[in-house]
Amino acid sequence: MAVTANDLKEYLRLPPDNLTVEGEATVDRAAFFAAVKKSGLYIFLKNDDGWLLNGASVVLSEYGIVPDEGVEEISVDCVMESVDKYLAAAKSKAISAGVPVFENNAQYDLFIMALAAMYYENRAMAFEGQRPDYSEQAAKNIINSFVNELRYAKEDES
Numbered sequence: 404m405a406v407t408a409n410d411l412k413e414y415l416r417l418p419p420d421n422l423t424v425e426g427e428a429t430v431d432r433a434a435f436f437a438a439v440k441k442s443g444l445y446i447f448l449k450n451d452d453g454w455l456l457n458g459a460s461v462v463l464s465e466y467g468i469v470p471d472e473g474v475e476e477i478s479v480d481c482v483m484e485s486v487d488k489y490l491a492a493a494k495s496k497a498i499s500a501g502v503p504v505f506e507n508n509a510q511y512d513l514f515i516m517a518l519a520a521m522y523y524e525n526r527a528m529a530f531e532g533q534r535p536d537y538s539e540q541a542a543k544n545i546i547n548s549f550v551n552e553l554r555y556a557k558e559d560e561s
Contacts, residue, residue: 405506406515411486414516415523420484426477427470434467435479442482449475486523493519500546502553509559514549521545 412419424430426447439445447463448455449470454463463470463477470477493515498504505511 406490406512406519408486408490410512411490411516411519411523412484415486415520417484417486421482423480424477425480427474428477429469430479431467434465435481436483438466439481441485443480445479445481447477447479486519489519489522490515492522496546497550497553500550500554502550503556505553505556505558507558508553508556510549510556511553514553517549518546 420432420436422430422432422435445456445466447461447466447468452460454461466479468477468479494504496518497511497515502511502514
């Protein structure tokens, strides 16, 4: 199993992405999230030439939107948490530490999720406590314990 952004979101116990639609339309959530890639209020307006978003022409189907007949305005309030950059950083760190990319290794998957979660939870890159130097070293020790084992690991048997 390769770790996905959805796996990481579940591991972090993040709330699900949310859409609130005003205006009569059907919205394919997955297509909309893929098209916009970030949270925000998106207001689609119909004019004589078609649909506009922020003054630019758009094709609603590219956003997964199917308006009801006669609708001239659709607003979509999108709340989503992207964890892609933390997952990518964890995979990059594993490669630079000499860990091969595994397709079927449970320990590797756990390492990637734990490392991505650590990056996510420490977005400010600060370690708190009475002795920050101990906290930072503890994090390094956890990473190193995974890395040392995974450098010589093999794919799990199915």
